[in-house]
Amino acid sequence: MTETVPRPTLEAVAARAGVSRATVSRVVNGSDGVREPLAERVRQAVDELGYVPNQAARSLVTKRHDAVAVIVAEPETRVFADPFFARQLRGISKELTAHDNQLVLLLTEDRDDHVRVGRYLAGGHVDGALVFSLHIDDPLPELIQRAGLPTVFGGRPDFNGGRGGVSYVDSDNRGGARDAVRHLLGLGRRRVAHITGALDQTSAVDRHDGYRDVMADADPRLVARGDFTPASGERAMRELLGRHPGLDAVFAANDLMAAGALRVLREHGRRVPEDVAVVGFDDMLPIAEQTEPPLTTVRQDIEEMGRLMARLLLRDLDHTGTPEETSGARPDGLILPTTLIRRSSA
Amino acid sequence: MTETVPRPTLEAVAARAGVSRATVSRVVNGSDGVREPLAERVRQAVDELGYVPNQAARSLVTKRHDAVAVIVAEPETRVFADPFFARQLRGISKELTAHDNQLVLLLTEDRDDHVRVGRYLAGGHVDGALVFSLHIDDPLPELIQRAGLPTVFGGRPDFNGGRGGVSYVDSDNRGGARDAVRHLLGLGRRRVAHITGALDQTSAVDRHDGYRDVMADADPRLVARGDFTPASGERAMRELLGRHPGLDAVFAANDLMAAGALRVLREHGRRVPEDVAVVGFDDMLPIAEQTEPPLTTVRQDIEEMGRLMARLLLRDLDHTGTPEETSGARPDGLILPTTLIRRSSA
DNA sequence: GTGAAAGCGCTAACAT
């Protein structure tokens, strides 16, 4: 391996510019109080030498790292079955980059990883954490919260986080579900069934609640339980058809299950949307566009969600913030609106 | 913001154990040469105080960071259209974690990002880089290589990297393509068409080459150009059907395009696989399983690819490596085998 | 406004 040339230090820049290290530091960090002619000379020296501050040295004294951890708990590896995760990451990355923060990615698989993550967080390598926890019984969120790091959750967590509540960003799952069902009703459908997601995730619970908001006194047999997988969508659809052959619409808690339902309906000779209208959730491309017929569904702005998570966290970290805005009347949760995307299935 | 209690330092542990800082450092870093009774006392003090080494201080002197950057260039955002990226990341993460390295994720979008990434890499925050560059004309790879950091590429890069070549991990795109086409031939098909991927990516070029290896003297009109998107698959299929109505098989360079081709074939009343057999590439779930009929395709072990990339890089970084194995007869590229997955489309 | 100097927490020679 080629031994890299030692990089220039503050000292070197100072020498070249004929000033003290302190002055260079001030210029580099944009603190005012250095007069223009001097500042310019320093900037030039920085350029000429290609000086880049040593982050380790800086952190050692400032105790800041300009880095945040993104923690993804994926016991079921479901996150990876869809492209959401990547989109969210992109949103986060953009926002972080814009504020010169680094993104440290922590993927957890099992229990061992939890202690590892806990230690890492406690180890003070990062200034804050962005956490995706999919399952309601996941101990990770509380564990992280306890590490005392500023944290923002992706998706509504199920615990209320002791004093002060937790901050999170989520899609309006409940409202989106209501829109979906109302759309079906607007189409003249009356026997609207629902295929739920895995009810150990708040998103599934919220979508189910949205369905019930609108279909308050529907036959409970119009609801079948799925787990977000295509296979579960097929299974649920069969179940539904069995116990309620007269149904004329289905709202599935995600597109994957809706696709499964579509297949089963076709198998049973039901035409979509003529006999049974179908609405999904997520607008997961390329699934939603590729089904037969293309899926009407509820879209969430997943990238924006990521961006907002980062923004919220950075605000917490902003040490320069005016006192009055720090810990002010800040909403704990930020809920992003969803949009109904009309295609041909409903 | 709760002011966190200052964490214990080496000094504190040393005091508590009644030894010098150096001794504690030795114990913490597992270097031998500390006798058992003493070492035990130190470990105990570490536990009691909950001591965690300050990484910034450590890096400052060791010049190591135990962190590697993962750089994903995604000008077309195509990476995010599929779940590959996440899988690969998981493979990388596992390997890195197992060796106590952190994963710093850098997503690049445009030119500005290039200089940012270049600066970051040059800034010496990480010990090495794992790079995904999708497009042949992408300047990023060379730029990174020039930063002088140990680097491993994901997917065969197109430039030969000056002295010594570059190390990378890739699937056996060419071999996989050959297998696909031979499978079609084995089914008795003779007029096997090919829908290429975006030919500014080496994976598409290699798959095309694989097709040509087997179909050396096929009618050139049996090849239509796509760009990996479903729409391009439809377009290419129409084109193919127009100029070569007698074709009896299609090998598409990925599953997304194969799915598009399937739709067009159905539109045209061709039965699959009876009239036209179709093979895809990637085994992208849930697409491949959900098409009508389910897709025969070439699977690559994408997670393993990530894992190997990380392993290769870590080996380069391993300062403790015996001299003889360092820069030994090491293959530049590591090619992973693919597997043909038989479903119903061929 | 600018410089001098102390010290962040750690590792690695070098002593002992």
Added chain:
DNA sequence: ATGTTAGCGCTTTCAC
């Protein structure tokens, strides 16, 4: 085998 000491490169009082 253990302790002492000198920095690593930077920010930040504190003088001037």
